[in-house]
Amino acid sequence: MSARAGSKAAILGTVMGLALSGCSAMPDSGPTERSVLNAQKDQAHNPLGFEILPVTPQIAAILASEVPPLISSLDAANNPFSHNDRIGAGDVLTITVFELGSGLFASSGGGGASAAAGEGASAPGPAASVTNQNLPPTQVEADGTISVPYVGRMRAAGMTPQDLAENIRRSLGSKSQNPQVMVRISSDIANTVIVSGEVHHPGRVVLSTAQERLSDVIAIAGGATYSPEDTHVQLVRGDRTGATDLGTLESFPREDIRARPGDRIHVIYQPRTYTVFGAAGKDATETPFKSPNVSLAEALARVGGPADTRADPNAAFLFRFEDPVAARQLGLTTPATPIGTPVVYQLDMMNPSSYFLAQRIPMKTKDVLLIANARINRFYKMNQLIGTLVSPAITAAWIAK
Template identity: 75%
Template sequence: MCLGHLKCARRRKNSVQTFLACLSSLGALTLSGCNTLPDSGPTESKVLEAARSQQLNPLGFHIISVTPQVAGILSAEIPPLISSLDIASSSSSRNDRIGAGDVLTITIFELGSGLFAPTGGQAIPGVAPGPSANVTNQNLPPTQVETDGTINIPYVGRLHAAGLTPQALAEIIRGNLSGKSQNPQVMVRISSDIANTVIVSGEVHHPGRVVLSTAQEHLSDVVAIAGGAVYPPEDSHVELVRGDKVGATDLGTLESFPQEDIHAHPGDRIHVIYQPRTYTVFGAAGTQATETPFKSPHVSLAEALARVGGPNDNRADPNAAFLFRFEDPVAAKQLGLDTPPTPQGIPVVYQIDMMNPSSYFLAQRIPMKTKDVLLIANAKTNKFYKFDQLISTLISPAITAAYVAH
């Protein structure tokens, strides 16, 4: 072998050794570098591992795979039980009762020369003249019910009026006038009703005091009388304060579930609050992490995933889409969850496999709820993909420069 060929062989050998050393260094760099790269969310194994760890899972949540049975329970859409306030009420409400602060109009009819009418009397229109037609009537000055629930009537004295109907109070006044007046008849009317009212405040067109009638208005009726909600029903949070109890739901539920649209009671306070429903997306979705508004009365899990672009082709593990939720206690009981409750509800994570075609049907049945969190897990190869992009970014200029120099 000539000297030139020997030198070429040695150069080739050195090049191969250098190339192998570079590959070895690159492999070590890849393994160490991948662990230090940032990521947008955990992988499926990390989520499952966290659920099994007491240290990483202080709430004690469980991960439930979405099955037809689970989808059936969730699709029942159990509304907030504002109707429990109606059950908790000790007595049925009456909207025709006199209360403190009311102003009463009292009219007294008497035969002949009465206690309250001028001498000579006044004939009743349409009644033929005669002894029985000499009837007088007199309206007493507006009578306000005192804070102790009493009123003062001339020739009668102080009477307790609070809690009585106008007809019952009229009969009591008539009974007390018997023997002092000739065949008295009494009519009582509430001219300024304060006791039989509710206060409506917040995001309605005409906030203020709404007078209840004997028609027994529902909560949605009262909101409508106040001009209706400013914002869509599903984004209008209705808070009911009744005595020392508080209940809440959205106006859309009151309109869709009659059993929840309970009767308003005198003294109720109704606050209508603008509370737009949103869900939050993290992880390897087609878009960046974002808070997404519902923008429609009902949004399914399938629609929620589609709105954020679904799993990202380059980064996501479509086998592992997770729905984090504080579940309703009733639904949690049906699911057999033993997780300790929190003030927000029962924490639970639902997992759906988007590589299974059946999951797309199930996702259409599951309704999203406000404050839900969607996590599309990162693929295990995501960090290698990122590292490859990083290396390409660093090496490409050097390769280009070497090529140009050559």
């Protein structure tokens, strides 16, 4: 019995020795904090020359300023409605003049339509007729004016068709007998928006007095090609820009503002995701945004945060190719690549202040989150391995006894 016990002890000793010697070869889900920090200093492991920046209030403020303004911020509070019935440069107008009797615009052959004058007509005699004549299509010039026969050049841009018709009528009053004028915009250029990108029918969309909203305009253009959550909508209004996703426009009326003449709407297919590696609560995964903006705190929460059994909460790393503007503000000296300047941000989740800062830092598409493994993680796995190997032997010894 003693020889058998000695043999078992020798076997157990050998197993433990092999386990200890193989500790460094144990598999891991990612590097430790020390490995990442050392890689920054090692040119062989850092050919891009990235820098590691601890997250501070100053860095959080710079990164927070990169969030594009909401589309609703482009809608001035003092002018929530636009005028979609105004004449503008480039519009083509159809002008019709009605006159009593033999008027200025009546054709010599009497080709104009005629009818008996009503009781209120001022024409002399019961046989007076009304003629109407369509003037040649008239385009509004770049300076906003048009030329009308017997009137000359007059202002048209910024006026409604009714206002312009009244101005023409007054100008013809001394030259024609009780003239009446109708103006119609036959080719509307000024009251349009440009819709481009991933829609079925990109191009100009004419706005009406119904005051269409952004989602209405996209629907008029045939609708988006892809699903709302993967469709990014960028609005350019004057010299300002706002952006959101189509799902937000459809779900939040406050963001679905009314389109205005001259707006440019870019519809972009952008399935925004970020990737998580290391000792997160969930396995390595590519996580979709599913909302217009996602903060670093939200991104960490969606993947379960640091795993209690194997993560080092002092070392959550955000890997990113930073925009040139932000890179200059951060003082990065790393050479830029075609997709940005590589940089790594380190967040210490054992510091309560870091949770406030993480709420301010916006995630960007294609960001990579790495939650470093704790240095004792391999020893923890080794203990599990030893337990797996030793437990059957202990059980067998207990049964033999």
